[in-house]
Amino acid sequence: MKALFKTALAAFYPKTCAACGELIGEKEWLCPFCREMIERCDPAKRCNRCGLPKKDCVCKSRLFRFDGCVAPFINEGTARNAMARFKFRGCRGSSRYFAGQMALCVRSVYREIRFDAVCFVPMDPRKEYLRGQNPARLLATELAGLLRLPVDRDALVCTRYTKCAQHDLGFKERQNNVKGLYRCPKEVDGKVFLLVDDIKTSGYTLDACAAELIAAGAEAVFCVTALITYPKKKEKKVQ
Numbered sequence: 001m002k003a004l005f006k007t008a009l010a011a012f013y014p015k016t017c018a019a020c021g022e023l024i025g026e027k028e029w030l031c032p033f034c035r036e037m038i039e040r041c042d043p044a045k046r047c048n049r050c051g052l053p054k055k056d057c058v059c060k061s062r063l064f065r066f067d068g069c070v071a072p073f074i075n076e077g078t079a080r081n082a083m084a085r086f087k088f089r090g091c092r093g094s095s096r097y098f099a100g101q102m103a104l105c106v107r108s109v110y111r112e113i114r115f116d117a118v119c120f121v122p123m124d125p126r127k128e129y130l131r132g133q134n135p136a137r138l139l140a141t142e143l144a145g146l147l148r149l150p151v152d153r154d155a156l157v158c159t160r161y162t163k164c165a166q167h168d169l170g171f172k173e174r175q176n177n178v179k180g181l182y183r184c185p186k187e188v189d190g191k192v193f194l195l196v197d198d199i200k201t202s203g204y205t206l207d208a209c210a211a212e213l214i215a216a217g218a219e220a221v222f223c224v225t226a227l228i229t230y231p232k233k234k235e236k237k238v239q
């Protein structure tokens with residue numbers, strides 16, 4: 001009966017919460033519960049170099065080629081559900097919301113930085129064709145609009161087809177999977193980039209992209225992602 005009522009209601013009022021699918025008002029993005037629950041990163045406790053909480057900072061053990069990394073949300077619960085829905089269904093409202101929150105992070109953490117362009121982690125073209133979109137590209141385009149910066153669409157290219165998604169792999173495999181995967185096909189002398197991806201997990205993908213941009217002459221690369229994965233105890237030992 002409840003399901004029937006919902007279906008009938010959805011016909012007139014089809015907007016649903018981006019995280020849980022609950023019906024919501026026309027101008028909302030999340031239902032009140034998810035809005036309350038969404039897992040935000042605490043800027044006061046964050047290492048702005050690796051993006052992790054200071055107590056989990058990995059900057060001493062790993063040398064990242066990017067100069068900074070920030071994200072508005074933790075890759076858990078509500079934020080994770082909203083991202084999964086965005087990635088697999090592609091929803092303009094979600095990319096707008098995430099990009100808006102990313103813009104706030106960029107404006108506060110990178111306020112001293114003068115960016116020349118926004119670029120994004122490219123997707124294996126076959127995968128992008130099958131999925132019909134690259135979430136990183138959507139976020140970068142939306143974010144660049146908010147920050148009034150140009151998007152450099154061909155700053156990075158994907159050099160081969162990938163066997164599986166990064167998130168299905170272990171730490172060591174992730175490092176190997178991205179080896180030689182990205183390339184900067186042009187000279188980008190002296191440019192400062194804002195590199196966008198949907199989720200930062202190990203940081204190997206962003207690092208590989210930053211390394212390519214720097215090798216092609218970029219002066220600096222700063223990263224922003226919508227979500228960041230905080231380390232679990234098991235993963236801490238691997239580092």
Ligand SMILES: [Zn+2]
Nearest residue numbers: 017020031034
């Ligand atoms: Zn909800």
Ligand SMILES: [Zn+2]
Nearest residue numbers: 047050057059
């Ligand atoms: Zn750090």
